[in-house]
Amino acid sequence: MLLTFPVWVERAVLRLEREAPFAATAMCEALGELTVLIDVEGERAMLSAASGRCALLPSAPAAFAVELRTTRRAIAALARGELSILDAITSGGVTLRGPVAALAGVYDALIAFLEGAVRAPSFADTLDQFLRWQRLRDRHVARGTE
Amino acid sequence: MSSIAESLTDGDYLRGSPFCHGGAQGHKEWWHFCVYGDGVDVLINFSLVDDVRVGAATGAQCGRLTLLVRGDAWHGEVLQFAPDAVRAPAGGHHFVFGDNAVRWRDGRYFIEVNAPSLGITLSMVMTPEAMPSLANNIALEDGPPIHWLVMPRARVDGTMTHRGRTHTFQRAPGYHDHNWGHFRWGQDFAWEWGFALAHDRTNPWSLVFVRLSNRAHTRALMQALFLWRGPYQHRVMRGGELTVRREGLLRPDTVFKVPRVMRLICPSTATDVPARLLVDGQGDGDRLRLAFEANDLAQVIIPNDRTRGQTIIHEVSGAVSLRGAVRGEEVALEGRGIFEFLGA
Incomplete structure (x- = not known):
């Protein structure tokens, strides 16, 4: 199954809460009132801990404190x-x-x-699902250049 | 069977975790091997640890194979294996992780590594040349004791293909230890642990140094310098017989880290590894001076078990010099060593 970026973030945060709760708590404390817009090749997720737990906002607010832009390729390399x-x-x-x-x-x-x-046992599988898209794209590009 | 082989058959079996039988959780156990080839050093560590992560199944264990190859630079990774790919029964003498295995058979360790993702294929036979030293019930301050067995000197024959280049090992010097016990990464302890093998294979001396301390290195829990002459343990200096001094700090430009993903969490190249470790021993008319001069290092970075933060095992390669006299006989060794420094 291929995961979109917002779905992956949502699942990853839920898994952290369940499997590495101290990390989820530390993440919330660090974010505080900040709202972060994360943009991965046009797929956008708005992350906030204002409710006391890290969650994606259902719709984009007018303002955000930090904007983070990256690509699937960069996430894979990281x-x-x-x-x-x-x-x-x-x-x-x-x-x-x-x-x-x-x-x-x-x-x-x-x-x-x-x-x-x-630390979260199920995180690797979730990441693998998210990065599968990039692997398919790389294979497609490679075939196109042969 | 030789007395060395008998000792290892009797002592180097896998203890196994009692967790899957309803016993205490948190057991860790590993077999560690080092080989000095011509222009290449190899570290191989098969470890089996209770999975203490939240959400892990009761009795589940993680099989991890740490591979480090030091040629012109360090290379390697920590490979993880699912429980169904791991065979390492308590009481047995083998670890099998997928296509990788180490088996004790006929007085020798047969080591096979197949890690295509790293470009490493290895087939080696390690023949022990010294009697092992077994240390049970080494007390830690805030937990159950740990245990180890160390065999400082071996002959290694075999081949390794690393990134397309084949290395042949013929009577190469090697080292092995086995550690087990219940402890947590992040607990208030640290170790300095090293071995040395002479450049000259006819030199009869080999040594192991160990010091356990609290995590801040302000209080030693135990310290010992083990000296072998040929196959036999010749002298052990312990506790107050030893004075340990750390001089300077190793400041590498780059630090190779495994698992590689841990670079994200621990990007720093600053370490608390000393540039030199000096150990002076004196007792009962014997005296020894060990000097370890650090050259470079790789880090094995392990997330702490119950807290944020990491434990870093620094695998430090360097030059070793040992001088002194024991029972009226001169002791002299110039060689290489790998010392481990545990840090936060």
Whole structure:
């Protein structure tokens, strides 16, 4: 099954709450009142912890504190350990925009998310489902260039 | 069967976790092997640990194979295996993880690694050349004791293909240890653990150094320097007979990290690994001075079991010098060693 980006984020956060609750709590604390717009090749997810738990907002609010843009390819490279977060930012694979204090909060939330992701038993399968799309696309591109 | 082989048959069996039989959770156990080839060092670690993660099935265990190859640079990964791909029965003498295995048979360890995703294929036979030393019930401050067996000196024959290049091992020096017990990553302890093998294969001396401490390295729980002469343990200096000094800090430009995904969480190249570790031993008319000069390192990064944060095992390659006299006989060794420094 192929997962869209918002569905993957939603499932990943739910799994973190269930399987690595301390990481989910730390992620919420780091986000605080911040709303983050995450855009992966046009697929948008709006993440907020304002309700006390991390969740996707059902519709896009007019304002958000931080905007994070990236690609499936960059997420795949990060997951394989080919890039560090700093590498991804300096190479343009990840773009972050927002006030410095808000960016620091989002970075802390991201680290908490990752600490949960490496501990949650079911996370690898969810990530694999999400990245399958990219693998299919890479195969398609490779065939097209043969 | 030789006395070395008999000792290992009797002592180097898998203890196994009592968790799946209703016993305590949190057991960890591994067989660790190091091989010094011509221009390439290989570290292989088969480990089986209780799965203590939330949501894990009762009695579930994780099989992990850590592979590190040090040539011009470090390379490797931690490979994980599903429970149905793992065979490592308690009381037995083998780990089988998918297409990878280590088996104790006829007084030798047969090691097979097939990791196409890393470009590593390896087939080796390790023949122990020294009697093992068994240490049971090493106390930690805030948990049950841990246990180990160490066999410091072996001959290794075989081949490894690494990224398309074939390395042949003929009578290459090797090392093996086995650790087990109930402990948590993130618990208040750390270890410094290293071995040394002489450049000159006719040199009879080999050694292992170990120090357990609290996580901040401010209080030693135990320390010992084990010295072998040929196949036999010759001298052990312990506790107050030893003075340990850490000098400087190793400051590598880059740090190779496994599992690679942990680079995201621990990107820093700063470490608390000393540039030099000096151990002076004196007792009963014997004296030894061990100097370990760190060259470079790789990190094995393990998420703590019950808290945020990670435990970092630094695998540090370096030069070792040992000088002194035991029972009136001069001791001298120049060689290579891999020391482990556990950090946060």
